Amino acid sequence: MTPPAPAAGDAPPLVTTRGLGKVYGGVVALADVDLVVPRGSVYGVVGPNGAGKTTLLSILVGLKQPTSGSVTLGVARERIALVPDTPSFEPWLTAREVVALARSLVALAPSAEAVDATLRRTGLADAADRANGGFSRGMLQRLGLAAAMAGEPTLLVLDEPAAALDPAGRRDVLDLVSDLRGGTTILFSSHILVDVQQVCDTIGILRDGRLLFQGATRDLLAGKAAPAFTVRLRPPFDGVVDALEAAPWVHLVERAGLDRLRVTVASTDAAETELVRTLADAGARVVGIAPAEVDLEHVFLELTG
């Protein structure tokens, strides 16, 4: 896949890969990936489990070597920080010590103020002097982020940062990522598409090790999704589903809740002229009809399905 070239006058991308491939004992984990991560972006790498997301990120941070292709980084390795999906530290280190150690590993001068500021920013100020061995999963995730942020990275690589968190923890992590937008380029892998849609301005979709799409999130949502409508009905509506599915301009009918159908159509024009008539003919008790909000999940399923 050819990556979109940066527009004239744009800063060069922070990360570029060319024909990146990785094979594990005959199994292709990545194939011919041309990734372009714009400087200052929040780039979401999405894909199902086993798509190659972690392998891709591991190669970018130098933890794995590619079998083929090349990686060009517009930043020194020391300025890249990785947060794995389940951060782990020596359990007898306090949160303060972990953050201070993370600073020293990238040769930043010791600074108690900077360490305290990072702990406050990640909501760990109250646990600063506790050994991390007793931390919950959410606190460890925050500590992973704190350790990454302590190094004042130019590129922050987050591998499934919210995958195992409760809703509040997930919200916190996404807020932190949003806060970092602008100052730090963020590469964010996830299979939670709602998260990606919320925080990422650029998206790459991986499946079976191949990059199926890469570009701005808004372009993906605007250009790739088939038009759809949400129809609110009073149940029962089995007959309505049959009638809609029989219509030649209907692509897909899905139940989207107890009183809703999501109707994906071949063309907006056809739907606008035929949808109401078809519902009326089927005897549907219509409460409301509205264009369906395009979400990443549907685009993703269309691209990878």
Add this chain to the structure above:
Amino acid sequence: MNLWRLEWFRLLRTRSWIALAAVFLFFGLLGPISARYMEQILQRFAGEVSVTLPPPTPATGLEQYLGNVMQIGLLVVLAVAAGALAFDQPVERAAFYRSRVRRVWTLLAPRYVVVTLATVAAFVLGTLGAWYETVVLLGKLPVGAMLLGMLLTSLYLAFAVAVTAAAASVVRTPLAIVPIAAGLLIAVPLLGLIGPLRDWLPSVLLGSLVGLAVGVPPVEYVRPALLTLAATAVLLWLAAARLGRREL
């Protein structure tokens, strides 16, 4: 906080230093006593059979100490070293370190040096205990020979930790590292079956403390000391090279 301080904390907070100090000191205090009273101890279990042993000498006390400490004590050293040197487990923790340092030696050096220094300190502590008890129970030991013997045995311990580092570059978990390192250290003396190698092997240094105490000339230990130094350097280089290439 830095990687050297981290290793110091590892020793303190995982209580590894207690395990090291305790095992060396225990055998240091036990060796000369058991040498002094071996005949009486055996007689208690021998029943009607009369047990007669040659009179114990100061060297016998050291022999008892080293015989125990270089088996059980060395296993404790390998376990402590493996715990520190298995830095690719768990993978998430390894990612924290490896994604932030450019050269693996930055990670390896403090782990190797701190464990080696702690091991040598524990050995010196145990040997001082054994020396004191030997003097009290069995007689004097030559000071110069003792100091040189401690230095040479410490060199062997540094070699043993380097063997552990090399093993850690082959396998990842402490449970796998320890038997491989122990197997290699057991295999080293077997090389002595090849005639010309016998006088060069690092394991010769294990006998240096007793040997020097009974009058073996120090020059006898020059060749194994040189080879042990070289082998230690090569093992560390090998470990760094392999760990540097290892993928997570």
